Amino acid sequence: MNNQSAPFFLQLGILTKRLLLRLARRPLAELPNVFISAFFLLIYDGALGGVFGGSASGTPFDFANGNFLNFILPVSIVSASVSGGASGIYLVEDIESGVFKRYQGMPISKWAIILAPIAVGAIRVLLQATLIMTLGNFIGADPATGNSGYFAVLAMAFFWGMGFAGYSVAAGVRSGSSQGAQAATFLFFPALFLAPTFTPRYALKGWLESAAAYNPTTYVLEGMRAIMIEGWVLDDILKGFLVAGGFAFITLTFAVFSARTATEKS
């Protein structure tokens, strides 16, 4: 008899790898999400780049310092971060199929079971953000901080995506349904558009400017834009990291507490 279960991080790695395999085996369900944010980057740049790009130099609309791609790239990356919300769906699928119960009957950590889909969500966000930045770089994005700026943006996207992953896992566990997990994405849309999405905050109308001030997405966008447009402006960048990190911390804690309820014996 083998009665020694794997150590925690090995369990987490094995369960994460299993979910990644699942992901790879249904590309048609995953690829549209991967490409949609990249698609919108092209659309945003095509539709608005002519007005707010190089031709805006010397006008009050020159908030992108002549390169609108640098301004709009963070919007696509923040949009991509919502794909972390798929984590809850992965977990709910395991609950609905009975795989979750199988793991509960083994002496493996319940935290590994809960954290694996969150890790997969974060990996997915990283892949999507990398794809968008590669495309952005190819079509003319040029971070003021140099190429190292891309890594800082990627790190911020990672935390922001973890936040959505944690939220969707908590929603999935609490509702026990895929719909509950998908609710994470509904939260995202008002959050994205009650923010300085297409213009800087100062150019928004009064009510929207006030709403944006209370919206965490604003600070993540502004942090990424500082990296892309202005350089290492620590004040904005730190605010971005604090908000993204804080969001991840809060939702992961929420996920852990929700999971504790779900994994407790009735």
Add this chain to the structure above:
Amino acid sequence: MFAVEAKNLKKTFKSKDGDVEAVKDVSFHVNEGEIFSILGPNGAGKSTTILMLTTLLRVTSGKGSILGLDVEKEDKKVREKIGIALQDTGLDNLLTGRELFFTTARLWGFTKQDAETRTSELLELVGLNEAADRRVKTYSGGMKRRLDLGLSLVHKPEVLFLDEPTTGLDPGSRRVLWDEIKRLREDGVTIILTTQYLEEADELADRISIIDNGLVVAEGTPDELKAQIGGDVITFIFNNYEDSKTAKDLILNSEIEGNELRVAVENGAEKIPDLLRKLSEKNLEVTSVSASKPSLDDVFLQVTGYRLEGASDQEVDSEKELSEYE
């Protein structure tokens, strides 16, 4: 020390409509190396009993132990000793059989090399070598059950819980699974098997506990249980239910089920003419009569007052209701 022991196990689920006692009082013990079957219709409390013994459900009162380990206080140690194949544990349909075995072995702490070896052993054991690299979603029902059985054996458990392992399988697949279960017993694994099939309990079990409505109503080896009935069972079949009902009043200790009346007697062949005379005096038309040795079906009928076959369907709704509480 018993391999498994249940002492006055009780499980109550809270619901909006009041408490539901899924298991009222269940006690039994299972010796090491034995196949022990818990027999009963859906909703009898079999699965709930198994869930408590496998640490997946809290015990309301009473005590359960596996190889001397308390299922409530030492649940992690218990899970290391047992293998579980429940009705509703799932398989990852997007992975292959080989990947599932390998992943499970790694989670049990096997090194990569040992996990590969164990995977090969188990694929051979459950006869899935040829389908090893196919995704599970392409497997038949029988193959999935064999895979499920194999997954519960990855860590070489000392005690194996099988919850209705052959429900929904065709007779051929059922027979294959039975052979595998028997082989495991030969290897010294203690097996607790719930079933609603009398034939399955009769074929596999060393001892049987019949559970009805959350209570143990009979326990013993199949032969002991049949011996409780004694002698032979005479079966009369009438033209209609009214006749069988009238006949029940005439023949002491008889049980009816539709047009059929059964009675346990000593020396059935000798008693048949007397009983037939008694029935014809009341103008009750018997369409057929037979005498046979008691079966588990007769035992079940005697201890519960109804037959297991057919009862299952009636009880499905109550099982569904229970699962909502669970």
